Amino acid sequence: MIDNEDGEDANADNIDEHSEESQPIIRRTRVVLQRLGPSQDGTPETDNPFGGREPVPEAVNALEPEEQSTSQNNNTQNEIITIDTPTPPKKRKRLSNVSKKAMGTPVVGETRSNDDDEDDGMTCPICLDTWEMSGDHRLVSLRCGHLFGENCIRRWLAESQRQTSIKSCPQCKTKVTTREIRYLYAKRVRAIDRSEEHNMRRDLEVERMRSKALSMELATEKLDHTLTANKLKAVQMDYDRLRLIVRAGRGAGELDNECGLKSISQLASHRLYMEKNIEITREPGCRVLLFSATHKTLLASQKSAQNLFPGYGVRFIDLPSFRPTQFVHTSAQLVRDIACSESQHTLTVASREVRIKSFDIRTRLSNVSFTAHDKQLWSCGVDREQREHYVYAGDLRGAVYVFDMRFPDNILSEYQAIENFSPVINIAAVRTSKTFPSGGLLVCQLTMVKFYDNENDTATPTRLNVEGPFLSVQYDALQDTVLISARSNAQYNKSRFILGQLVKIDDTPVLKITATIFGSTATPYMTRPTQMGVEDNSLVVGYLQDTKQLMMYDVRREERVQTMPINEVVYDICPVNTAAGSYLAALTDNKCRVYKVNSTKAN
Template sequence: MMITLFQPLILACGVSCRTYLRMEDMEVEVAPVSSEASVIFSLTLLSSVSSQPVSESEDPVAAAASPAGEAEADEGEGETCSICFEPWTMAGDHRLAALRCGHLFGFICISRWLTGGGSKCPQCNKPAKRGHIIFLYARKLKALDNAEEVRLKSRLELEQGSRRMEQLEVAQCRQQMQLMTDENSMGSKNPILKMWKAQAAFGSSQGASLSSSQRQDSSSGGHYVFSKAVLVSQTGGSRVLSYCEPLGCLLASQPSPQATLVPGFGVKKISTATLKPSQYVPIHSKQIRGLAFSQHQDSLLLSAALDNTIKLTSLMTNTVVQAYNTGRPVWSCCWCHDNNNYIYAGLANGSVLVYDTRDTSTYVQELAPLRSSCPVVSLSYIPRAASSMFPCGGLIAGSLEGGCFWEHVEGTTYTPHILPLESGNCTDIQVEPDSRHCLVTYRPGRANPSLRCVLMELSRTPQTDSRQPPVCSCSPVQTFTAGSSCKLLTKNAVFKRPAGEGATLVCAGDEATNSTMVWDAGTGALLQKMPADLPVLDICPFEVNQSSFLASLTEKMLKVYKWE
């Protein structure tokens, strides 16, 4: 049968009919279709064709084959009925409906198709009946291409598995390193084993170098050996560390272990004889930022906290015996080693308050900042000494803007001297009173990308003119560099080398590697690099029974090393 007028009908039914087309005579073989359906489709499509004439200049084949035509066809697949090629609606007779097989149609079209004699889906020829029609509620349907999402999820799972394996390997390596350190410590305590190891090392590996945690100068004659690790706070929060010589115990600040019953902050005692924590002493309501002892050996602990107070606590009775309200958060504190009746509090506004322990009412002097109002992050008192270079005593106050030496003239009279330090990066200043040196720590900056500890020599110009007062200053002697990270205000240390005949050691925490670094102040050589679990916050050297130790504190753990 030759078709011309009913060609749209055949195109409409082509999805469900067996058709054979030849370009020469357009011969079509069509399966029987009900008369009612044929009339419906013919009228619909004929009206569509008559209302939209095609211009002679347009090529329908080229238009359909063009990318724009393909895009429009793809776009229309999600919006039109496959029977009448008209958009379906959200309401009315031509609302969106579907069969059980999942194909979409206008309700009136598929309903008439099935009631007019059709018993199969026009799309896939699966059996269907009118009771299978269900309504759908959607403005537009499109299949979401989630192949990229599935691929990325698969890669994420692989990366997470690889990371877990790497973390497990790191944990195993740390455990092996700790075991080796413990074995070395045990071997050093056993004289016979120590001698055997020394002979074996001399015979087989004379030129072997020490590991990173045991490096030392050949002429030093000693190094620190790991002794024990003590858990201070399970939840973290430890900050500062100090040593009480009369009681033979270390004190580490921490939040209350029973916060619901006894809220606040205090210190935990750690016996240096057994290296075990003994008891917790509650002191402040907010975080403790400074701990200090006097030279009177009276077991009185001076503490500074962010609760606007400094307090004196008797460690004999574990009770607070005196409290001073400073009116502002306190960042640091120290004793006056020329007169133990005076104590100092470094405030958040840059001022230093001087208190007399014999006067319980208020402070006796306020040392106002000469430059900016940055918090006083460190306070150290250097006593008077018979030194030609620096005989005077006084208070060294450090802040982010630099340092100031408050010369203690007499009583409550102080003369300020601005120290020539870098501005904006100073995080800590510690003193070594015997050698009249101070250690200044600078955090990384644009000019210097690494943490630097600069050893400074304090000096005082002689007074040649009565009208010109002497000037106290400092000059750099040695610089020590560490990692490129310094987010915490770590307290470092400078102290005499054990049995070193005047030599000095510099010790600092390195956040980049979570370790404690020890340098020789004279040569600038790195002697040791001792690993830690977290960034080191405070370092405290101490002596017990003529043996020298070094303690390093993180927010959870305390590690003790013995000099051998």
């Protein structure tokens, strides 16, 4: 090395004393200066790590590269190491131009221009040296996901525990242990930055949901327009009929008979009469009621009366005598939902546990159970016709799981919630029809009702045009109608019983509402109404919680036809059709009230 007139190295412009490459040289030079002692002839000085300034001997400056290296190695052995002495960083290996281009971290849609970042993902953040596939400096990771060389992270954790009594990640300070060091088998780690693509996908999904909501709103407006046009047409027909009556001077009944129409006065009237009051159990806890026409039995959930088998189960009530018979223990928690498959002779029970159980109605024995990732299952349902083997389960977070009775250990499909994560309280399978050739699935959550169309074997969810919060949903396969029970909200100050039919407008499923019946102002209990098909008419029966009355509504007459006082809360109502006639069963906390449905035809 040659000194210039100012006593400085001629190649000083090519060496940056703050660079990583120059730090080890400067450190060793200082150690050599310390060993040689201070200069007396006014040679250039340098910083002394032990305090003060020391001159740089010319002997050191005049060393040849090989001699300087030998001197540095000899003096390094005599270097004094203290606790405060920082660990000298290892020299970082430079990558060739080819390796830089091949092993850099690519960014989607961006050209890398910073050479210092081109080898990110290939070097240990502790020693800044490239990690290896084997040996002491092989690639490892911690549970937080950060990558290091093995010997570096082990030394770091040991030193961290010695100084702070806590082992932590050097990058995120997460508490870790030596057991959490995991070997990674990769020659190099390259992370492609797709954040822009993911943001675009997220925006696209938001736009799709917005477009779907607008399509649903448009279909609802078209449906309202169609209903309004039909009402206008009906009013016009009534006007024309009344004008004919006035001109002909005849009665309205005579004209209706000629036209083949039935007036309201000619419709049959229906009344409920108390038949029996059955005590199912002395312990409160009855919640769900279901009728099986094939097996001619009524199923009611109840609390177990046996101390040997605590919990809840299902009581079988024989028909037509309405006599309680066998009790089947089902779960330790309160029974939340029951579904019955007439063709498979199975009874499925959900009770807010991690599994739903299926029983054989004929033998009263459990034959299979279903689980879904250890999630609490609130509701259950079974399908019909070509999909009669399918069982549905709804969980606490709004997801629906599809099982096959023949393969209970596997989940066929999962319908995860996207925008609404309230519990699924009811599931009803919709039969095939001209509108829905593959059928569908009604899913009722606490705050929304969705319909899954099984078209092309892919269930597509659509939020129905009804505002919640909701109490229940019921589907009548014979009438192809849907009955939804909703609580009061900001728009309606009373609860509602909404009767309608699923239709399609512009390939969008919507609920065509035929009747809206207003109920209680307050609904503190989860109760379920029911619908009954009587001749060419429909009856809706529900419990009014504020007035403690059982109400029956005639859809054709568009009015309440009967109310009956009941001091107990009616949690569920179920129609029962037998050879002896039509009945209505109402389930309270520990009893089952049976009402006879009498129909009187007008003369």
